[in-house]
Amino acid sequence: MALEILTPQEMGRVDRLAIKQGPLSGIALMERAGAAVADIVFERFPDAGRIDVLCGPGNNGGDGYVAATILAASGYHVALWTDGDPRAGSDAEIAARNCILKRQPLEQYQPLPGGIVVDALYGAGLERPLQGTARAVAEKVGAAGLPVVAVDLPSGLSGLSGEALGTTFRAAVTVTFARKKPGHLLYPGRAFCGELVVRDIGISDAVVKEIGSQTFENLPALWIDDFPRPPADTYKYSRGHVGVFSGGPAATGAARLSAMAAARSGAGAVTLLSPPASLAVNAVHLTSIILRRIDGPDDAQAFLDQRKPSALVAGPGLGTDNDMAALLATVVQPASAARRVVVLDADALTIIAQEPAKWFGSFALDGAHATILTPHEGEFGRLFPEIHADKSLSKLEKARAAAKSAHSIIVYKGPDTVIANPEGRAAINSNGTPLLATAGSGDVLSGIIAGLAGQGMSPFEAACAGAWLHAEAAHTFGPGLIAEDLPSMLPRVLTRLLRQRAP
Ligand SMILES: NC(=O)C1=CN([C@@H]2O[C@H](COP(=O)(O)OP(=O)(O)OC[C@H]3O[C@@H](n4cnc5c(N)ncnc54)[C@H](OP(=O)(O)O)[C@@H]3O)[C@@H](O)[C@H]2O)[C@@H](O)CC1
Numbered sequence: 001m002a003l004e005i006l007t008p009q010e011m012g013r014v015d016r017l018a019i020k021q022g023p024l025s026g027i028a029l030m031e032r033a034g035a036a037v038a039d040i041v042f043e044r045f046p047d048a049g050r051i052d053v054l055c056g057p058g059n060n061g062g063d064g065y066v067a068a069t070i071l072a073a074s075g076y077h078v079a080l081w082t083d084g085d086p087r088a089g090s091d092a093e094i095a096a097r098n099c100i101l102k103r104q105p106l107e108q109y110q111p112l113p114g115g116i117v118v119d120a121l122y123g124a125g126l127e128r129p130l131q132g133t134a135r136a137v138a139e140k141v142g143a144a145g146l147p148v149v150a151v152d153l154p155s156g157l158s159g160l161s162g163e164a165l166g167t168t169f170r171a172a173v174t175v176t177f178a179r180k181k182p183g184h185l186l187y188p189g190r191a192f193c194g195e196l197v198v199r200d201i202g203i204s205d206a207v208v209k210e211i212g213s214q215t216f217e218n219l220p221a222l223w224i225d226d227f228p229r230p231p232a233d234t235y236k237y238s239r240g241h242v243g244v245f246s247g248g249p250a251a252t253g254a255a256r257l258s259a260m261a262a263a264r265s266g267a268g269a270v271t272l273l274s275p276p277a278s279l280a281v282n283a284v285h286l287t288s289i290i291l292r293r294i295d296g297p298d299d300a301q302a303f304l305d306q307r308k309p310s311a312l313v314a315g316p317g318l319g320t321d322n323d324m325a326a327l328l329a330t331v332v333q334p335a336s337a338a339r340r341v342v343v344l345d346a347d348a349l350t351i352i353a354q355e356p357a358k359w360f361g362s363f364a365l366d367g368a369h370a371t372i373l374t375p376h377e378g379e380f381g382r383l384f385p386e387i388h389a390d391k392s393l394s395k396l397e398k399a400r401a402a403a404k405s406a407h408s409i410i411v412y413k414g415p416d417t418v419i420a421n422p423e424g425r426a427a428i429n430s431n432g433t434p435l436l437a438t439a440g441s442g443d444v445l446s447g448i449i450a451g452l453a454g455q456g457m458s459p460f461e462a463a464c465a466g467a468w469l470h471a472e473a474a475h476t477f478g479p480g481l482i483a484e485d486l487p488s489m490l491p492r493v494l495t496r497l498l499r500q501r502a503p
């Protein structure tokens with residue numbers, strides 16, 4: 001499965017390399033791209049009374065000329081509207097020359113009921129907000145509510161960031177070529193794209209590989225080979241031992257959600273580390289989860305030394321007072337011998353945000369240990385205020401910059417969660433659901449990630465798999481979901497996932 005995500009710039013390099021290596025020329029690729037667009041119109045709108053194809057001056061417009069020619073030859077009533085002439089010497093100029101339809105000036109276009117619009121104004125080359133006629137037409141089409149088939153990207157949308165640069169077409173279907181672009185998966189771009197279809201236009205996987213993209217769609221193929229597979233002779237502690245820190249008696253539920261999620265993810269043993277005041281309430285609610293009293297950093301250290309947990313979760317319901325900061329300092333120090341992954345969320349992130357430089361300096365990431373931070377939007381802003389405020393960076397680039405500066409894996413949560421490591425590898429999650437916007441959902445995610453990392457999955461892969469499983473569990477439960485339901489959905493999701501895996 002093709003997992004790479006290409007920035008518009010990388011896609012340009014892929015196009016050029018494919019053309020250079022052959023056998024397909026630029027115009028041959030464009031003919032395939034235009035044909036793919038026409039195909040989607042046939043499939044999705046077989047009864048369209050009228051098709052208005054809007055062509056810009058670049059190669060995106062070139063795809064439009066090709067699609068218009070094919071649609072007209074197939075008997076559709078097609079009208080062609082152009083915003084200037086195609087650039088001289090471009091493949092679009094060849095496509096326009098081969099198009100027998102009469103060109104009409106875009107400023108004369110008026111949306112008509114019953115029609116559909118093919119938006120081939122701007123694609124990967126869009127560099128600034130739509131202006132003048134293009135902008136007015138985008139507004140008119142939006143107001144008329146006509147179905148739009150966008151070529152490569154809805155015009156007005158940044159393929160790099162998913163931001164609307166200004167007025168933007170809103171597509172029912174977007175047809176892109178070879179690979180997805182970040183703007184197709186990052187919000188608000190994902191919403192502007194409607195249904196996203198990726199079509200092969202004859203660019204080989206080898207050419208894409210040569211570009212060396214470090215961004216991937218977060219699908220099981222990205223991490224399934226590293227997914228925990230316990231050997232037949234395993235025992236509970238060799239299946240991973242996760243420690244989860246509980247806070248005071250008023251907020252114990254969050255840590256229990258994490259603990260249960262770690263257990264349901266396959267960790268062989270999970271210990272809830274509880275302050276004395278919370279022992280009774282935690283005990284009432286726990287059965288298979290081990291409960292251990294932790295009265296300050298020395299007890300925490302003793303647990304780490306004796307039990308050598310392979311993963312820890314700290315933050316959910318932890319509290320933010322000085323005692324908890326001292327406890328956290330013990331938790332995050334690199335383990336000397338044991339391999340350990342520490343997942344930090346919620347209150348732990350609040351503590352860290354008070355002195356980020358100090359904490360980030362102590363986060364090890366050397367293959368044996370790793371720190372994984374799972375901030376939502378607000379937490380990300382407090383942890384990384386400068387990166388967060390930098391309007392020139394996309395969410396993807398922000399996650400990467402944060403991972404580098406914090407020496408950590410970052411799970412930048414949201415409807416388009418981005419997972420990044422300090423070396424620049426990143427994945428964009430594409431199965432998010434609004435069902436996950438519910439209290440306690442993040443605590444479950446931390447637990448799943450720790451559960452997987454605790455079983456020996458590489459930390460970046462564990463973070464990616466955790467984000468995917470979390471959303472999949474929500475989809476599986478459906479409406480009415482509360483965080484408690486997520487761990488109990490995991491067995492079903494895992495069964496489905498592992499059934500697909502090759503033996
Ligand atoms: N053979 C190939 O390579 C293949 C390419 N393919 C297709 O090509 C598309 C990329 O083509 P592209 O690079 O020509 O970019 P495109 O989006 O058409 O913009 C063109 C120019 O418009 C300008 N401009 C920018 N913003 C503007 C604005 N707001 N308002 C006004 N003008 C604006 C800017 O030029 P400038 O005015 O700055 O000189 C920019 O360079 C890609 O999306 C895919 O559909 C496929 O067919 C596969 C084969």
Ligand SMILES: [K+]
Nearest residue numbers: 119122153155
């Ligand atoms: K477009």
